[in-house]
Amino acid sequence: MNYSAESVFAALEGDTLQLWLGGSVLAIWVYLAVSYLSSPLRRYPGPIIAKFTNLWRLYRISRGHFHLDLAVLHKKYGPVVRIGPNALDVDYPELIKTVFNIKGDWKKTGYYLASSALVDGHVVYNLFSQIDPDKHAAEKKPISKYYSPNGVASLEPLIDKTIRQLCDELEKRFTTGAVAGKPFNLGNWILYYTWDVVGMVTFSEPIGYLSTGRDFDGTLGDAEKALDYFSWVGCIPWLDYVFDKNPIYRVFGPPGFGTIAGISVKHLIDRYQGADTATHDAAQPDYLDRFIEAKQANPESVNENQIVSWLMINMIAGADTTAITIRSAIYYGLKTPGVWTRLRSELAAAGLTKEQCPLSFKTTRAVPYLDALVREALRYLPGVSLSLERFVPPGGVRFPDHSTVPENTILAFNPYVICRNKKVWGDDAEEFRPERWLQADGESDSAYADRLRELSNADLSFGGGSRICIGKHMGLIQVYKVVATLAVLYDIELADPKKEWKVIASWFPRQEGLEAKIRKRA
CATH class of the missing domain: 1.10.287 (Helix Hairpins)
Structure with a gap:
């Protein structure tokens, strides 16, 4: 037949x-x-197509402005928007402490799995992509103390070296001779700094972006492409196993971080062999020292592969979010009338001078207006553009409108949307106003403390609960020090104050167009 x-x-x-x-x-x-x-979610409004397929969300994220799309949808539909057959985006700040708690009973969804790697046919997870709360806790426990405020403070001398290099390069390239006062892309140089400082605190040696003034090995470009891939493929997690984690044939996927992996392995070998004494001072421990220390303290659970995984997470996840906040503080500080002027006045009033630069974290953190500027920068453009997803645990959850959502529903909280909730931030939530973080005239100490607590509880800039960003303190110490040091040392102005920069919503917001002019202050 x-x-x-x-x-x-x-x-x-x-x-x-x-x-x-x-x-x-x-x-x-x-x-x-x-x-x-x-569907038990049929009562919740949202785009028609989103109620039937996650392709709607994938497409909207791939366009690069999903945070703005969600803001429009919440204005149209209210605090709950259905963004997938089993997913709700929620603008209920009062639920943040419930969902993002330290118990870890609200588990991460498959959205995060794509940021893992396929090694020898096996998927290897990291601190970010590991969705099993017990395995995540086990991987984090040996090193968590090194990321505490005290642990990070011990690395400040290494940070200072990199800030000095940043200032030296800016002065040499943009403040003298024919180039003095000419526009340049300050945003790029902030990124070069944050990547080099991660190399410094991790291995006691910068990667080299500041000295070369460019993405000389392509890693920064690869990082952007990888984040773009992670941002959309997570909407339909099984697509990542078809495209990238396919053990038979890799169709396509995020660019590999071969350079970063190679740097990590080389430094680990050199440290074991004592071949890096020219750059590494044993009296000033770095993260590699600490990770080796963790292996020695936990030989049954930590091996060299785990150390390399920690090193790579430091390198890959530690630079971009810090650069985002520094850029935002400078850009919005310069663009909003009076903000940068007041910052410089209050730094001077606090007795911070050029001779003290790089300024210490202790002295900068004590300047209330700088603290307000940094916190407002984190609110106005949080370091994560996309929604943070969690599965509803057994028993379901009750919304403030008294509706009940069953277990295994995906609840998504978008930091950009939450940080513009007018019930928390006021009618001027769309404005950049650092003063909202300061004690108002006539406001009692107790009332201010209560208000500040409410604002802080609605802040998802670094996530929350048991899965809060491990590098939060390392990022903040740099933001305060760099912004204050640049403000004290230089006259900075936007090349075109009327021109808006461009923000592309990938996993992290990618800012383009921070063009500035810079001069040494007399």
């Missing part, structure tokens, strides 16, 4: 083929209708 394609289609000609196609289409529509009508 002939089973060729020609014979099969010939048998289905005419009415038979039409009946088969019509039945298939009808079956699909019946399936979609039943799924929609039987």
Whole structure:
């Protein structure tokens, strides 16, 4: 008997083929209708297509302004928007402490899995992509103390070296001779600094972006492409196993971080062999020293592969978010009338001078207006553009409107949307106003403390609960020091104060267009 394609289609000609196609289409529509009508989320509004497929969310994220899309949808539909067949985006700040708690019972969804790696046919997870709370806690426990405020403070001398290099490069390239006062991309140089400082605190040696003044090894460009891939493929997690984690044939995926992996392995070998004494001072421990220390303290659970994983997370996740906040503080500080002027006045009033630069974290953190500027920068453009997703635990959850959502529903909280909630931030939530973080005239100490607590509870800049960003303190110490040091040392102005920069919403917001002019202050 002939089973060729020609014979099969010939048998289905005419009415038979039409009946088969019509039945298939009808079956699909019946399936979609039943799924929609039987869904416990059908009461919640949102785009029609999003109620049937996650392709809507994938497409909107791939366009690069999903945070703005969500803001529009919440204005249209209210605090709960259905963004997928089983996903709700929620603008209820009062639920943050419930969802992002230290118990870890609200588990991460599959959205985060794509940022893992396929090694020798096996998927290897990291602190960010590990969604099992017990495994995450076990991986984090040996090193968590090194990221505490005290642990980070011990690395401040290494940070100071890199800030000095940043200032030296800016002065040499943009403040003298024919180039003095000419516009340049300050945003790029902030990124070069944050990547080099991560190299410094991790290995006691910068990677080299400041000295070369460019992305000399392509790693910064690869990081952007990888974040773009992670941002959309997570909407349908199994696509990552088809495209990137396929053990048979890799279709496509994020660029590999071969350079970073190579740097990490080389430094680990050199440290073991004592071959890096020219750059590494044993009296000033770095993260590599601390990770080796963690291995020695936990030989049964920590090996060299784990150390390399920690090193790579330091390198990959530690630079971009810090650069984002420094850029935002400078850009919005310069663009908003009076902000940068007041910052410089209050730094001077606090007795901070050029001779003290790089300024210490202790002295900068004590300047209230600098603290307000940094916190407002984190609020106005949080370091994460996309929604933080969690599964509703057994027993479901009750919303403030008294509706109940069943377990295994995905609840998503977008930091950008939450940070513009007018019930928390006031009618001027769309304005950049650092003063909102300061004690108002006539406001009692207790009232101010209560208000500040409410604002802080609605802050998801670094996530929250048991999965809060491990590098939070390392990022903040740099933001305070760099912003204050640049303000004290230089006259900075935007090249075109009327021009808006461009923000691309990938996993992290990517800012383009921080063009500035800089001069040494007299």
